[in-house]
Amino acid sequence: MDEVEAAVSRDEVTVVVAHSERATLRVGDVFLKVDADQARIEAEARAMSLAPVPTPEILWRKPPALALAALPGTTLGSLGGASTGSAAAWAAAGAAIRKLHDGPLPPWAGRAGRSVAALAAELDAECETLVTSGLLPADLVTRNRQVAEAAFRPWTPAFTHGDLQIAHVFLDGDRVTGIIDWSEAGQGDALYDLATFTLGHEEHLDDVIAGYGADIDLDVIHAWWSLRSLLAVRWLSEHGFDPFAPGCEVDALKARM
Template sequence: MDEVEVVVAHSERATLRVGDVFLKVDADQARIDAEVEAMGLAPVPTPRVLWREPPVLAIAAVPGAALGRLGEPSPASSAAWAAAGAAVRKLHDAPLPPRPGGAGRDPGALAAELDAECELLVTTGVLPADLVARNRRVAEAAFRPWAPAFTHGDLQITHVFTEDDEVTGIIDWSEAGRGDPLYDLATLTLGHEERLGDLVTGYGTEGGVDLDLDVIRAWWSLRSLLVVRWLAGHGFDPFAPGCEVDVLRSRM
């Protein structure tokens, strides 16, 4: 019998792997519903749903390997990154899904959330005040009007799989929906700034998305500021080399 591998586990959800099957356990049935719906609508390769029995969703593994991991150099080729960019463009150009997604928060509400989080980061001594203040200023560029697109909403580097420089699967769609397309591009290149050019090469500059690199950089700061305390409180290490705190330091 294959061993059970704990891929990720915290108080909100857990993902287990048994051979070529992933079991996603989520107390929030709405997230599972959103994930299945998004995978059915997305015009890109997604995992095959094997069965659903709330609160568990079973999906098949996708072939290939992830583009990389946060905190480590990406082993994927420039061509693989360009292929990922082309796939994300195809997603963003698709008809809008019915649901709002994780990348679709109102700029005003998001700014207020960020200000509150920045204050906590400083008052609790998690991060130095100058580091927080500098990245808060950088993040300002993300608070602008944007045209909604079909977004993945949590497009981490570990969620895009390629083989022979082709995208074979994009996983973890629970945050998918209508949202800011530049949030997806920023999430995918977080901690891998040197790969942004390859991604943009595949993504292209034509179409309805205003490809503003300053906004992508703003999202690097914004996302990192918002998740540092959450990560630290859920068994992850945002202070590890190349991870979120290093992303924030790079803006200095």
């Protein structure tokens, strides 16, 4: 459920996103998420029930599927696409993210809560693969691995979404109407969410931070941009997505050079 699509017929099935791990279909105003990992579906439903921000209504849940009602409004855009919305809309998104991060902690670690040691080991292995496979040039990988180092520091656990792309936050004007795709949620580093939300749209970072209402270490945001992109490039390439498209992950890596 990566974005709202206008005027979908009630008898038309639209594939919103699909790969070997999961798929999301839209039929009218219902989104059907099918996931091979039932633990992930259960975690998503539980996270939505705990999140202190608007989320889609769960219509029903029956393995291997989760049916969700569509949210009103539109997103601010997508990675690689033109960004939309006023500065106030981006600030409103920042305020909603802050409300999430200030909420009671869920009792499990999420994607943004991996230990520094585990994350560094994963990143080093992925960087080696990117270079040896020839997928990315060595100098690009090396420079962004250096930038990513700033993310490896102590952080206070927050309620994090874990995959807070701008296509996952819906607004009606300057009001956030809901946040979708909670399968990676849990305790984690708040700056991971802020970095994910602004990846590829650096021009709106100040607006988001203004709405968030806290001092932010920009070096850590830059680090997460590099780290997330390095970890994503190969997976995206292998699952039918294009991280080399303008404004996407590889361009985010090049911006750090």
